[in-house]
Amino acid sequence: MPLEQTRSMPLSRPFAALLLAALLPVLGACQTGGEVTGSLYPQDYRDRHPIVLKDGARVLDVFVGGPSGLVAREREDVTNFLAEYRRYGNGPLIVQVPAGAGTNPSTQHALATIRAAAGGRAAIRSYEPGDPTVASPIRLSFRKLEAKVTSQCGLWPQDLGVGDSSFSSRNEQYWNFGCAYQANLASQVADPVDLVRGRAETPPDTGRRMYNFGQSRQGQDPSTQYKQQDSSVRQSVSQ
Numbered sequence: 530m531p532l533e534q535t536r537s538m539p540l541s542r543p544f545a546a547l548l549l550a551a552l553l554p555v556l557g558a559c560q561t562g563g564e565v566t567g568s569l570y571p572q573d574y575r576d577r578h579p580i581v582l583k584d585g586a587r588v589l590d591v592f593v594g595g596p597s598g599l600v601a602r603e604r605e606d607v608t609n610f611l612a613e614y615r616r617y618g619n620g621p622l623i624v625q626v627p628a629g630a631g632t633n634p635s636t637q638h639a640l641a642t643i644r645a646a647a648g649g650r651a652a653i654r655s656y657e658p659g660d661p662t663v664a665s666p667i668r669l670s671f672r673k674l675e676a677k678v679t680s681q682c683g684l685w686p687q688d689l690g691v692g693d694s695s696f697s698s699r700n701e702q703y704w705n706f707g708c709a710y711q712a713n714l715a716s717q718v719a720d721p722v723d724l725v726r727g728r729a730e731t732p733p734d735t736g737r738r739m740y741n742f743g744q745s746r747q748g749q750d751p752s753t754q755y756k757q758q759d760s761s762v763r764q765s766v767s768q
Contacts, residue, residue: 574707578680580715580724584619585675590666591639593630598638610669611646617720618671621652627665628655639667676715676724682708 571577589610594600599607614622624643630636644651658665686704718724744751 572702574702574711577704578678578682578708578711580676580711581679582674582721582725583677584672585677586670587613587618587673587675589669591643591669592664592666593633593635593639596635596638597642598635598640599642603639604642607643607646607669613673614647614671617673619674620672622647622650623654623668623670624651625654625656625668625670627658627667630665636667643667643669674721676718676721678708678712678715680708682712 587610589606591599591603591607594603611622624640624647626636626640640653656668682705684704689703715721715724741751
């Protein structure tokens with residue numbers, strides 16, 4: 530039979546079905562879509578409980594006491610709070626005074642002290658105390674960049690060991706694993722930007738560097754020789 534006639538012949542139905550069945554796995558492998566796994570959540574705790582940078586509120590409750598308005602402890606806390614505001618604060622410093630306490634002499638002295646320490650950058654407002662029988666402080670607040678964990682710690686979508694035998698057999702991390710660690714790390718970071726990028730190197734000690742170069746040129750050891758004094762006293766104590 531000529532080759533031209535062979536090419537023009539239609540395929541039989543059984544052969545076409547067999548050919549289609551053989552091509553289906555290949556065509557399915559080319560399909561793009563969402564990845565399907567047996568896990569219900571990401572396995573890395575940094576993906577389940579990510580730390581993000583967001584704008585948050587920094588609050589300090591100042592309790593008025595004494596004829597001068599603020600005792601030594603409150604003055605120290607206000608000083609440290611304002612130093613943090615000058616370094617990291619966004620926007621104005623909000624000073625909220627309990628309603629009805631503005632005419633109190635001690636409250637007026639405390640406000641004068643806070644205004645003087647803030648350098649005129651304080652915005653005075655009032656608020657209604659929730660319980661008049663409880664001491665109502667002067668509330669200082671400002672906005673600043675903070676590191677926070679987006680997820681909520683303490684959630685247990687699956688019981689450990691008894692809830693799902695297939696989950697236990699996979700030996701995967703449970704949902705709450707690593708959440709407290711991430712939350713503690715975020716709360717202890719002094720500057721949240723350090724989680725995004727590193728800081729520039731500090732300038733080198735030029736004097737020490739030139740001394741080391743000079744010692745090396747002279748063939749001498751540039752290392753520091755530490756002297757230990759009162760070694761006999763330490764030895765007698767250790768014995």
